[in-house]
Amino acid sequence: MGKIEAALQQAHDLREPRLRNLERIWWGSLLIVFVIGMISLVKGYFLEGMASTNLTDTVPWGAWVALYIYFIGMSAGSFLLSTLVYGFGMHQYERIGRSALLSAIVSMVTAISFIFLDIGRPDHVFNAILYWNITSTMAWEIHFYILYLLVLIAELYLSMRGDLVRLAKEKGRLWKLYDFLTFGNYDVSEEALRRNRKWLQILGIIGIPLAIFGVHGGTGSIFAVAKARPFLHTGLFPVIFILSALVSGTALSIAIYVIKNKVFKRVSDLSMVRALGAMLTLFLSVELALEWYEFLIGWYGLKAEELETIRTMTSSIWWWTFWIFQMGLAMVIPLVILFIKKTRNSVNWILAAAIMTIIGVVGVRFNMVVPPLVVPVLNGLPWGDYYPTLSEWVTSFGLIAMCLILYTLGEKFLPIEQSELEIGGIEHERAAK
Amino acid sequence: MYLDIFNKMLESELEEKRKLLETSPYSTELGMQMAADARKVMNGQMEQKEFYEKYAAPMKKEFGREWAALEEKPEKNKKKGPRWGMVIDLAKCVGCDTCTVSCKAENRTPPGVSYNVVIEEEHGSFPNVKKLNLPRPCMQCDKPPCAQVCPVRATYKMDNGIVAIDADRCIGCRYCVVACPYGARSYDNGFTYEHEMLGWEDVQAPEFGNDRGPRTKGKLPEGTVRKCTFCFHRLERGEEPACVETCIGDARYFGDLDDPNSIVSKLAASPRAFRLREELGTEPRVFYLL
Known part of the structure; x- marks a missing residue:
């Protein structure tokens, strides 16, 4: 299929009533959730401040911090997956390269929005950039996030540049936007594209340590350096953080790829989905192993706070976040699905495992934040009792809707869809056969 | 800069420094040396403290009494407050x-x-x-x-x-x-x-x-x-x-x-x-x- 035909095909697809309806429902529901979320944001966060949350001095961090590290993990994981394509030239994953980059950017923006909510003085937020305490992991993170976001945007732009020039020249819908985005550089000669690829590779390679040690390992370290909380204060903690980032990033890429194909009634490339599924299995297994040691050694120490934290996690009113979300949805069930021969070769089952993982990792992140804080630091101080307020819930859903809106906008207006590419197109045809 | 001008003025006005000093009952050499070093102090080539240390003993010997001592200026915040x-x-x-x-x-x-x-x-x-x-x-x-x-x-x-x-x-x-x-x-x-x-x-x-x-x-x-x-x-x-x-x-x-x-x-x-x-x-x- 040539590129013009492909574009025509897609334009035709969009006119299809089924798709039009789907899109209308998608946008409608997202906008409703987003608007309600923003109303709650203004009413709660901006007018009442932290009083609109259930956060206390015992549990000073809650749902918003958990969701912040959740999206940070999503971003780092998606980006690392994209480096397989752009950093290491594994072109069999080409079709998820750009959407992985886009989801990495969008997740990062969402993560920063969530952590912005957790700041008590939004008017002081630029102090975080002006003053840099070199012993503070959080200060390092703030700067790493900015750098990382810039690398992501540069990567995505470079990977799209060829298509942007083509779209600007075709003078189709929105060609002026694409024309602007080329910044007057229409050079798509073999030499120019080769240079592009070189830069993509360089940025990808720079991005790998940045994502692993800077962004994600660093975010894990924010928690791990808190020696007041024995459950967090382990060397393994940042590593588990990185592993669960890889898990959620891979799962997200699988889910986006398969769902997009289902919406446009295209056939998914089974071999690629299977390979991604195998990767997910690997990451999940390593994560399980690390968690085993984390719990074993923590428990073996018989430290009161550690034991109380594990008890809070596994058998308090929050038991289900651990057993159902963390262990069930984000660990055992996907592993079983991905191990059984019949299910691990089915796109639908792999998609199910990916979606379960994406949902389950919320529980993983929650358990990294709340239970270690519920246990008081000194025997005799009050125990924490945290459950997000309605305002926290609604605002969180609003921001998640914002994340999906941003992603959909990106998919709609930017040449993210890889099957439009010549190489991708050929491969896609082959897969369809 | 002004220091240089004054020095030059002095040089031209007082050509016979040595002769002038020799009329006094005290050591001419010491006077000449002290003058030279005093200029160094003025120019910042020598620490004031160093000057006093260098001439405390010769001056005592020459004049028979403690002539000058560096006033111990309390350095700012030198005394630590309570912790x-x-x-x-x-x-x-x-x-x-x-x-x-x-x-x-x-x-x-x-x-x-x-x-x-x-x-x-x-x-x-x-x-x-x-x-x-x-x-x-x-x-x-x-x-x-x-x-x-x-x-x-x-x-x-x-x-x-x-x-x-x-x-x-x-x-x-x-x-x-x-x-x-x-x-x-x-x-x-x-x-x-x-x-x-x-x-x-x-x-x-x-x-x-x-x-x-x-x-x-x-x-x-x-x-x-x-x-x-x-x-x-x-x-x-x-x-x-x-x-x-x-x-x-x-x-x-x-x-x-x-x-x-x-x-x-x-x-x-x-x-x-x-x-x-x-x-x-x-x-x-x-x-x-x-």
Whole structure:
């Protein structure tokens, strides 16, 4: 299929009533959730401040911090997956390269929005950039996030540049936007594209340590350096953080790829989905192993706070976040699905495992934040009792809707869809056969 | 530059320096040398102190008495001020919570913020029960984990040993609350006692010597983290912290831990003394006597 035909095909697809309806429902529901979320944001966060949350001095961090590290993990994981394509030239994953980059950017923006909510003085937020305490992991993170976001945007732009020039020249819908985005550089000669690829590779390679040690390992370290909380204060903690980032990033890429194909009634490339599924299995297994040691050694120490934290996690009113979300949805069930021969070769089952993982990792992140804080630091101080307020819930859903809106906008207006590419197109045809 | 001009003027006016000096009964050589070195001092090529050291002995020999000595200027901040510390005698504490109440009154802390609490613990089972009251102010650690993690250096260690918070810089991320091993930090949610105590908002405690006027919704220190200041504003006017002054059993001692003769230093050296969670290496400046 040539590129013009492909574009025509897609334009035709969009006119299809089924798709039009789907899109209308998608946008409608997202906008409703987003608007309600923003109303709650203004009413709660901006007018009442932290009083609109259930956060206390015992549990000073809650749902918003958990969701912040959740999206940070999503971003780092998606980006690392994209480096397989752009950093290491594994072109069999080409079709998820750009959407992985886009989801990495969008997740990062969402993560920063969530952590912005957790700041008590939004008017002081630029102090975080002006003053840099070199012993503070959080200060390092703030700067790493900015750098990382810039690398992501540069990567995505470079990977799209060829298509942007083509779209600007075709003078189709929105060609002026694409024309602007080329910044007057229409050079798509073999030499120019080769240079592009070189830069993509360089940025990808720079991005790998940045994502692993800077962004994600660093975010894990924010928690791990808190020696007041024995459950967090382990060397393994940042590593588990990185592993669960890889898990959620891979799962997200699988889910986006398969769902997009289902919406446009295209056939998914089974071999690629299977390979991604195998990767997910690997990451999940390593994560399980690390968690085993984390719990074993923590428990073996018989430290009161550690034991109380594990008890809070596994058998308090929050038991289900651990057993159902963390262990069930984000660990055992996907592993079983991905191990059984019949299910691990089915796109639908792999998609199910990916979606379960994406949902389950919320529980993983929650358990990294709340239970270690519920246990008081000194025997005799009050125990924490945290459950997000309605305002926290609604605002969180609003921001998640914002994340999906941003992603959909990106998919709609930017040449993210890889099957439009010549190489991708050929491969896609082959897969369809 | 002017120095050069004056030097040249002198050279031209006083051509016969040596002859002039020889008319005096004292050493010509010394005079010439001193003049040369004095010029060096003026030009900054020689330290004043060095000059005095060099000529103190020859001048005494020549003139028969101590002629000049460098005036010892007290260097700014050379004398270290006190480094505050507290000792709490648990055997004397009756658990009356006066310290908590007086702290609240002195610092006018809002609902939900209490710099000082008394933790009550019961050990053993009936009839062998022992009750322990543990007053807990901020430990003012010498290696404070809160200052270590603060992303903007809003909380830091002062020279007098107190860990301060700069509310004007604090972004309210509450990382320090997570990092504090003593639970000694609170976040100011902006709550008020105004509805049960008219005029409560009219005055705020001048924490760290900073009078912020009446407490206003949305104004600092709301939205930032707050903690015990060892009543810095009281120390500055020569008073003890409120909890120390009001303790009914005189269980609290306050003073300079750097001064080996102070009561706190002596008590802190007692075999009864211990510090909370010493294994974390935070080096608290609050000692307990058991």
